[in-house]
Amino acid sequence: MNLLDIHQLDARHGLLQAVRGVSLSLKPGERLALVGANGAGKTTLLRTLAGIHPAAGGRVVFDGQDLSGHSAHQRAALGMALVPEGRRLFGSMTVAENLQVAASAGRRGPWHFDSVVEALPQLKPKLKALASALSGGQQQAVAIGRALMTNPRLLLLDEVSLGLSPAAVQGVYDSLARVVAMQTTLILVEQDLQRTFAFADRIVCLLEGRIVASGLTRELTREEVMDHYFGHRRQAPAPQEA
Numbered sequence: 451m452n453l454l455d456i457h458q459l460d461a462r463h464g465l466l467q468a469v470r471g472v473s474l475s476l477k478p479g480e481r482l483a484l485v486g487a488n489g490a491g492k493t494t495l496l497r498t499l500a501g502i503h504p505a506a507g508g509r510v511v512f513d514g515q516d517l518s519g520h521s522a523h524q525r526a527a528l529g530m531a532l533v534p535e536g537r538r539l540f541g542s543m544t545v546a547e548n549l550q551v552a553a554s555a556g557r558r559g560p561w562h563f564d565s566v567v568e569a570l571p572q573l574k575p576k577l578k579a580l581a582s583a584l585s586g587g588q589q590q591a592v593a594i595g596r597a598l599m600t601n602p603r604l605l606l607l608d609e610v611s612l613g614l615s616p617a618a619v620q621g622v623y624d625s626l627a628r629v630v631a632m633q634t635t636l637i638l639v640e641q642d643l644q645r646t647f648a649f650a651d652r653i654v655c656l657l658e659g660r661i662v663a664s665g666l667t668r669e670l671t672r673e674e675v676m677d678h679y680f681g682h683r684r685q686a687p688a689p690q691e692a
């Protein structure tokens with residue numbers, strides 16, 4: 451059985467339709483990457499799944515349960531966790547407090563304070579530091595840790611490498627490798643196609659809110675994804691003038 455089934459999902463910002471008839475399914479343990487140019491609708495789609503942004507149409511079924519009318523809090527309790535773009539930590543709280551406060555929103559499971567810190571060892575020396583005093587990579591690790599504390603069955607990760615140094619990005623992806631070893635199902639929004647290809651089982655490309663390409667990572671090339679990314683079609687050569 452699928453963990454997630456999205457049927458014809460629409461989402462709007464006022465008059466602008468940011469997500470248009472998106473349908474996709476996810477099996478337990480799958481790693482799906484959402485790619486697309488700026489403004490393609492990736493963030494809106496993740497936020498709509500998490501219940502932070504309202505759907506304008508369609509249905510989301512999570513583990514057989516229709517989530518229509520479920521609040522973000524109810525979705526978190528069922529096992530959906532979003533790591534938002536920009537991290538949104540509680541800057542005046544310590545790292546440990548940021549992690550602990552998330553536990554109350556979630557489910558019971560393998561993730562607890564000690565296992566999260568073990569998966570994110572860069573946090574160990576920083577547990578008593580204020581979140582606002584951390585580097586970007588460390589803050590990103592806290593944001594991932596905070597999501598893990600809810601014991602998610604589906605982890606939604608929005609641009610986790612945005613604005614980080616190459617070393618910090620590597621640290622975040624090393625942590626994610628430890629997370630997926632726990633069979634966590636996830637949807638990842640990532641601009642770096644090299645990372646996407648190395649990490650995801652399946653890629654879905656959005657353009658202007660619609661799915662324009664979808665396939666197993668091993669069956670796609672980066673060139674094919676880039677073509678869809680910007681809505682380019684390979685054009686036949688122009689006929690030669692006589």
Ligand SMILES: Nc1ncnc2c1ncn2[C@@H]1O[C@H](COP(=O)(O)OP(=O)(O)OP(=O)(O)O)[C@@H](O)[C@H]1O
Nearest residue numbers: 463464466468486487488489490491492493494495
């Ligand atoms: N709060 C908002 N108010 C109005 N329009 C918005 C809002 N947020 C996003 N949009 C618009 O909705 C569309 C989809 O934006 P969204 O942020 O979902 O795309 P994205 O693929 O995540 O882009 P990026 O990679 O730049 O984050 C864009 O046209 C964007 O301008």
